[in-house]
Amino acid sequence: MYWIELLWYFIIISFFGWLFSCIYNFFNEKKFYNKGFLTLPFSPVYGASAVLCYLVFNQLDEHIVIMYIGTTLLLSFFSVLAGVVCEKILGCKPWDYSHMKFAIGNYITFPFALLLGLGGTFSVKILIPVIRLQIRYLPDYMSIIISLAIAAVILIDYVFSFITIIRLKKRLSKFRSDNKLHDEISEEELSELEKNYNKILTNNILRKRMTSAFPELRGSAYIKQVTEKLDEIKEDNMKQYTAVYEKDEDKPFASGFCFEKLFMLFLIGSFIGTCIETVYAFIVEGHFECRVGVVYGPFIPVYGGGACLLTTVLYKLFKLSDTLVFIISAVLGSFFEYICSWGQETFLGTVSWDYSDMPLNIGGRTCLLYGCFWGFLGLIWLRYLYPFVSKQIEKIPKKQGSIILVVLFIFMLFNGIMTVMAIYRWNGRIDGEPASNAVERYFDRHFDDERMKFLFPHMRDSESLEELQSDSATPDSATVDSAQQN
Numbered sequence: 001m002y003w004i005e006l007l008w009y010f011i012i013i014s015f016f017g018w019l020f021s022c023i024y025n026f027f028n029e030k031k032f033y034n035k036g037f038l039t040l041p042f043s044p045v046y047g048a049s050a051v052l053c054y055l056v057f058n059q060l061d062e063h064i065v066i067m068y069i070g071t072t073l074l075l076s077f078f079s080v081l082a083g084v085v086c087e088k089i090l091g092c093k094p095w096d097y098s099h100m101k102f103a104i105g106n107y108i109t110f111p112f113a114l115l116l117g118l119g120g121t122f123s124v125k126i127l128i129p130v131i132r133l134q135i136r137y138l139p140d141y142m143s144i145i146i147s148l149a150i151a152a153v154i155l156i157d158y159v160f161s162f163i164t165i166i167r168l169k170k171r172l173s174k175f176r177s178d179n180k181l182h183d184e185i186s187e188e189e190l191s192e193l194e195k196n197y198n199k200i201l202t203n204n205i206l207r208k209r210m211t212s213a214f215p216e217l218r219g220s221a222y223i224k225q226v227t228e229k230l231d232e233i234k235e236d237n238m239k240q241y242t243a244v245y246e247k248d249e250d251k252p253f254a255s256g257f258c259f260e261k262l263f264m265l266f267l268i269g270s271f272i273g274t275c276i277e278t279v280y281a282f283i284v285e286g287h288f289e290c291r292v293g294v295v296y297g298p299f300i301p302v303y304g305g306g307a308c309l310l311t312t313v314l315y316k317l318f319k320l321s322d323t324l325v326f327i328i329s330a331v332l333g334s335f336f337e338y339i340c341s342w343g344q345e346t347f348l349g350t351v352s353w354d355y356s357d358m359p360l361n362i363g364g365r366t367c368l369l370y371g372c373f374w375g376f377l378g379l380i381w382l383r384y385l386y387p388f389v390s391k392q393i394e395k396i397p398k399k400q401g402s403i404i405l406v407v408l409f410i411f412m413l414f415n416g417i418m419t420v421m422a423i424y425r426w427n428g429r430i431d432g433e434p435a436s437n438a439v440e441r442y443f444d445r446h447f448d449d450e451r452m453k454f455l456f457p458h459m460r461d462s463e464s465l466e467e468l469q470s471d472s473a474t475p476d477s478a479t480v481d482s483a484q485q486n
Contacts, residue, residue: 001140007147008135009054009128010047011154016127017046027317027328038157045082049075049116050123057124064346067124072117076108079116083107126342252394253401257315260405264393265311265386266304267408272385273303290454293352294412294419295447301416302340309336310378311386322379329378334362334371341365348423352459422447423459 018041038044053071060067084107097109135143254260270293277291277300293300310329317325342365345351356364396404425435425443435441452459 001144004144004147005132005135006051006055007151008143009131010044010051011042011147011150012047012131013050013123013127014042014044014047014154017043020046027313038154038161040154040157042154042157044154044158049078049120050128052078053120054124054128057120064121064125068117068121071120071124072113075116075120076113079112080107122339125346253396253398254393257311260401261390261393262308262311263405263409265389266301266308267299267412268304268389269307270299270301270304272307273300274298276303289457291457292455294415295422295455296411296415296418299412299415302337305340306333306336306374306377307381309333310381314378314382315386322383325382326375326379329382330371330375333374333378334366337370337374338362338365348420349427350423350459352456422452423456426452 021043053074056074057067057070060070097107097112100109138146254264274292275298278289281287281289281291291300292298293302309332313332314320314325314328317328320328341351341353354364355361355367355370358367358369360369361367421439422443425440425447426449428440429444429449435444
């Protein structure tokens with residue numbers, strides 16, 4: 001039944017959303033706890049968002065860009081609406097981005113809106129089809145009973161959570177009115193008030209969880225104290241990575257964690273990736289092979305993007321154990337590799353790697369072995385490469401560094417555009433489409449089949465990949481060339 005399938009999408013994605021939030025809070029605050037509104041391990045806002053996107057954009061399979069823009073706008077509106085409704089009903093903000101850069105009101109920021117669009121598109125195109133295949137293994141009667149039972153429990157949890165937070169708000173309001181602060185209050189009285197206030201918040205598990213979900217219940221003074229303490233700890237931790245400067249004018253080029261440094265790390269990571277792939281091809285395959293990701297220069301953007309992602313997530317968590325850093329890097333790297341492969345196939349119609357013949361692979365886009373490879377790369381990057389590279393970048397003079405940054409940014413932007421256009425035209429030639437304008441003739445002259453095969457020896461169109469997989473053939477370079485010619 002269609003509505004039962006929708007209910008399953010809601011339930012399963014609500015669970016994954018809760019899990020994602022817990023993992024994010026663990027890495028951000030270094031402790032694991034349920035920060036959701038419900039006692040159960042579900043975050044219904046994720047499930048409702050995914051189902052909403054599916055109902056609206058499911059028919060746009062061939063219009064991925066329109067789907068992304070649509071889900072971005074729809075989920076941004078839904079996020080703002082849910083935040084406003086929650087604040088009006090409960091008197092507490094479920095989330096607040098007003099203090100962040102690029103904030104649009106209290107409930108959304110521009111970067112988060114883009115991330116919502118990515119999540120919505122991912123849910124419609126990948127996650128929900130996978131869930132659909134799995135739930136159809138359940139008998140109809142069992143699927144109906146289980147889904148309705150879980151939905152009923154979630155509804156009951158919602159009712160109890162609403163009652164708990166409304167009663168808690170009234171209790172706190174009465175406490176504040178009965179114990180107003182005054183100038184003559186002593187330190188002992190303040191300590192006693194704080195103790196009693198916190199006791200109200202934590203005297204049972206439901207109230208304790210509500211306080212985690214809505215930190216403003218503790219009061220602005222408490223939030224300020226916690227924020228200052230966290231900033232102090234982070235600043236102390238980062239002394240090994242970044243020097244502290246009292247004045248902005250004393251800071252060197254690309255000081256600390258900023259766009260300038262991330263872009264330089266992207267370039268360096270892309271170059272290191274080319275070196276790794278070249279050495280790997282020479283050792284494993286016994287011959288030199290050009291392995292790049294763009295038409296100009298020795299760069300593989302997947303490695304550069306991975307370096308930026310690992311740095312963003314891990315650079316403040318370098319005191320974690322090597323085991324945790326390895327696991328986090330492996331998961332992040334595998335996820336990023338999967339998304340890059342899916343994006344390349346979706347937008348360009350080509351595939352540059354395929355792990356379908358390897359054990360424990362996920363759709364041929366990533367696998368356990370290369371997940372471990374990402375884990376080792378992340379560990380080496382965090383422990384040794386990033387601290388050294390970061391200091392070298394900061395040694396660049398400010399004026400010269402700014403000029404170099406602008407030139408390299410323009411070059412890489414041009415490089416990316418040329419690469420995409422060259423690949424599109426290459427696919428057109430493979431399909432037998434003649435050049436119809438001066439631009440296409442330019443690419444036919446300067447980026448002919450021979451040059452493209454040299455630059456991207458393992459790239460093939462997705463249809464050729466499906467034929468190779470169906471024939472159970474190993475996609476070596478000779479087979480790939482033959483598939484592309486056909």
